Amino acid sequence: MPRIVLAxxxxxxxxILRSAGVEPVVRPAHVDERAIEAAHTDPRxxxxxxxxxxxxxxxxxFPDDVVIGCDSLLLIDGHLQGKPHTPEAxxxxxxQQAGRSAELLTGHCITFRGESFVDTGATRIDFAAASDNDIEAYTRTGEPLECAGAFTLEALGGWFIDRIEGDPSSVIGLSLxxxxxxxxxxxxxxxxxxxxDAGGADAGIDRRDALF
Known part of the structure; x- marks a missing residue:
């Protein structure tokens, strides 16, 4: 059987994959994201x-395995926003986004034995009108600095998300x-x-238990 490889x-x-019963091979891909973003104008x-x-x-x-490539960006006011990287940003x-709505776009490219499946998950995010103190405190945790849209749904950032419309797993970064x-x-x-396990062998986990 092929393995799932997370790029x-x-x-x-x-x-997300582990909670869904999958232990992938992790092989981060290093690409020139800024050059790719500059070459395209359409958000999707x-x-x-x-x-x-x-x-x-x-x-x-990994020619005989399933490879998953993903990237997420937040679309607000017609502009794509990636990871802020710094506390100031x-x-x-x-x-800019507190108390407003935006759309999180998560692009996926999944390959297997020469075939590719390419699609984008889109989810509307309603951000809370977070207080200045909470914005400062959340920034100091470091959690949002390397997250698309400067937030998480599954951790501390969940305090500041009022509502989503769409696939929750896509907001976290990968659409099941x-x-x-x-x-x-x-x-x-x-x-x-x-x-x-990541080697492709049966890890001895009951498939019913893999759901929890």
Missing amino acids: SQSPSRLA ETVQALAVAKAAAISPD TVDRWH PLVRRALYSFGLDVSDFWGR
Whole structure:
């Protein structure tokens, strides 16, 4: 059986797969994200191009495995926002988006034996009108600095998200429904990957337990 290879160093994406019963091979892809973003103007094309580049960088090393490349960007006021990286940029970003709505786009490129499945998950985010003190405190934790849109849904950032419309796993960084559709398009079943270690062997986990 093929393995699932995650072309990302994102702890959130890894956590999604693990919570869904999959222990992937983790092989972060290193691509020139700024150059790819500069080459595209359409938001969906941009996140898909980033995902395609990441999967393409890794898939030659894993020709018989399922390789997942992802990238997320926040679309607000017609502009894509990535990771803020610095505390100053994080505070500015939160003052811009607090109390407003935006769309998180997560591009996916999933490859298997020469085939590719490319799609984008889109989810509306309603941000809370967070207080200045909370914005400063959240920034000091360091959590939002390396997150697209300067927030998380599954950790401290969850305090400041009032509502989402769409796939929650896509907001965290990887859409399980989209990956499921990709696997089906390759003639694979999701359950084939439950309870198997990164080496492809059965890890001795009951597949019923893999759900929890």
